Amino acid sequence: MVITRRQALILCAAPAFAQVRPRVAITMDDVRWQQIPEIRRAEAEMRLLESLSTTRAFLFAIGKTVDNEDGRRILTSWSSAGHRIGNHTYDHVPLPGKTTPEEFEAGILRTDQVLRGYSGFRKWFRFPALKEGTTRVVRDRLREFLARHGYRNGAVTIDASDWYYDRRLLDRLEKNHTYDLTRYRQPYLDHIWDRARYYDQLSRDVLGRSVPHTLLIHYNLLNSLFLGDVLGMFRSKGWGIVEAEEAFSDTVFTRQPDTAPAGESLIWALAKETGRFEGRLRYPGEDDVYEKPVLDRLRL
Numbered sequence: 001m002v003i004t005r006r007q008a009l010i011l012c013a014a015p016a017f018a019q020v021r022p023r024v025a026i027t028m029d030d031v032r033w034q035q036i037p038e039i040r041r042a043e044a045e046m047r048l049l050e051s052l053s054t055t056r057a058f059l060f061a062i063g064k065t066v067d068n069e070d071g072r073r074i075l076t077s078w079s080s081a082g083h084r085i086g087n088h089t090y091d092h093v094p095l096p097g098k099t100t101p102e103e104f105e106a107g108i109l110r111t112d113q114v115l116r117g118y119s120g121f122r123k124w125f126r127f128p129a130l131k132e133g134t135t136r137v138v139r140d141r142l143r144e145f146l147a148r149h150g151y152r153n154g155a156v157t158i159d160a161s162d163w164y165y166d167r168r169l170l171d172r173l174e175k176n177h178t179y180d181l182t183r184y185r186q187p188y189l190d191h192i193w194d195r196a197r198y199y200d201q202l203s204r205d206v207l208g209r210s211v212p213h214t215l216l217i218h219y220n221l222l223n224s225l226f227l228g229d230v231l232g233m234f235r236s237k238g239w240g241i242v243e244a245e246e247a248f249s250d251t252v253f254t255r256q257p258d259t260a261p262a263g264e265s266l267i268w269a270l271a272k273e274t275g276r277f278e279g280r281l282r283y284p285g286e287d288d289v290y291e292k293p294v295l296d297r298l299r300l
């Protein structure tokens with residue numbers, strides 16, 4: 001059979017095109033339920049689970065915040081709903097900080113004790129603020145420690161600053177109980193979409209493909225209001241929603257980039273490691289300093 005050049009191009013392009021559609025999984029950190037105003041907690045808890053009813057997320061819990069009755073109830077219901085639970089240290093003091101590697105490791109083991117009874121628990125660890133050590137010595141010590149205890153790094157590919165949007169929203173609410181919180185919806189969606197496009201393009205440029213992404217957001221009031229809209233936005237832009245554990249099974253999550261300070265988004269670190277993308281890599285990758293002018297300008 002003779003095929004034309006055009007047909008050949010279509011045949012070659014078809015499988016590649018099928019892989020182009022980006023996919024994203026939801027990973028949610030901290031579980032600081034205490035920061036949600038008490039009157040809104042129960043509804044927030046319900047709405048977060050409802051928003052995730054069509055997928056399975058990963059919840060990276062701080063030991064201290066869930067080592068109590070409400071925390072236990074939250075982790076039990078998330079486990080029952082099929083979500084996975086990972087370890088996010090006991091007290092969320094990032095490396096480097098007012099913590100030694102010894103204390104940091106002890107906190108991981110303590111949290112392991114807090115979490116191990118839940119059916120959703122899996123041995124995945126997430127570094128607070130995505131900081132994995134400023135030196136190669138500390139970084140490699142932690143990598144060895146995690147491996148020895150059967151843990152893997154629950155790395156983030158799409159980092160963002162939802163926590164800052166949430167803080168601003170809570171400040172507003174504290175000053176004015178009737179503040180129209182829906183004003184945060186579109187700016188928040190724009191922020192997530194902006195970061196998703198940035199990291200996805202970086203993934204294509206560094207790795208030659210769009211990896212199944214893990215989006216970092218937090219268990220907070222902001223997401224109880226708008227997580228459903230975030231998922232809807234990704235779908236409307238043609239992205240697929242993938243279960244977090246499936247995303248983590250991609251080989252990119254076995255990569256251990258040789259960077260120091262270590263951490264940030266995994267895609268950011270892999271780009272940094274090549275030395276070829278300096279102009280596109282700000283440090284830190286995400287922070288409130290980038291978002292404050294945006295929200296100030298919007299008077300939010």
Ligand SMILES: [Zn+2]
Pocket residue numbers: 029030088092128129
């Ligand atoms: Zn955290």
